Amino acid sequence: MAGPLDGLVAVVTGGASGLGAAIASRLRRDGARVVAFDxxxxxxxxxxxxxxxxxxxxASVIAGVERVAAELGGIDIVVNNAGIGAQGDVTVNSDEEWHRVWDINVVGMARVMRAALPHLRRSSAAAVCNTSSIAATAGLPQRVLYSATKGAVLSMTKAMAADHLGEGIRVNAVNPGTADTPWIGRLLGAADDPAAERAALEARQPHGRLVAPEEVADAVAYLVGPHARSTTGIGLAVDGGMQELRLRPADR
Structure with a gap:
């Protein structure tokens, strides 16, 4: 049976690992021809x-986009997922680190969107999904730089949605909670007590566990697919209730 994305070409940045790999696999199962930029x-x-x-x-972004268009005939879906983490309060990261993380997490998405736009404009099913974070909507300790970039991603998503709705291009974001990714694994591995740190991260989310990458991928598949044709300019939280719920411990 044909999937909901059958015949469409999807580009997933950071598509070789973590959330990107889960997203790429899900879109492929839905019928898309999937390209990983990594x-x-x-x-x-x-x-x-x-x-x-x-x-x-x-130049690397433009060359990648043009290769996809030449080899696969166009681009219908872009998932701007490439990004890196950053820890610390406002005193910790140098100016150079601020510029580096911002360049990847924010400007990198703008570069990919800019290069892909001519091809998206020719698609009858154009959709973009940007990976933001719960850090865009909730104040998390020791995440000032990361939160700043993800807040920018969410705001940029809304502005892009407004700019390109008239061209038939939908732009949304997915806002994961703390997901069980290699980056989180590395943070846990560096902790003095990895088991206790993992338990603390799990307890921070109302449903009591880390978010599975496949759950984020499911949300992205919905946002870029035909069932979300009237959905644009939103940030869809996949965070076990962290953004909206305020539960007492006994209520879990």
Missing amino acids: VNPDAATDVDLAVAVDVTDD
């Missing part, structure tokens, strides 16, 4: 094409 394309598995793209390099 600085480590050899790590990509469940995709139709993996391309070495550095989202901080405009």
Whole structure:
């Protein structure tokens, strides 16, 4: 049976690992031909094409987009997922680190969107999903730089949605809670007590566990698919209730 994304071409940045790999796999199961943009394309598995793209390099982004259009005939879906983490309060990160993280997490999405726009405009099913975070909507300790970038992603998503709705391009964001990704695994591994740190992260989310990458992928698949044709300019929380719920411990 044909899937809801049958015949469409989807680009997933950071598609070789973590959330990106889960998203790429889900979109492929839904029928899309999926391209992973990644600085480590050899790590990509469940995709139709993996391309070495550095989202901080405009020439690299343009070359990747044009290769996809030439080889697969166009681009219908863009998932701007590439990003990196950052820890610490406002005193911790240097100016250089602020610029580096901002360049990847925010400007990188703008570069990909800018390069893909001519192809999205030619699609009858154009959709973009940007990976934001619960850090965009809730104040988290020791995440000032990361939160700033993800807040920018959410605001940028709304502005892009307003700019391109008239062209038939929907733009949304997904806002995951703390997800069980390799980055979180590395943070836990560096903690003095990894088990206690994991328990604390799980307890912070009202449903009592980390978000599975596949759950985020399901949300992205909905936002870029035909069932969300009247949905644009939103940030869809996939966070176990962290954004909206205020439960007492006994209520879990």
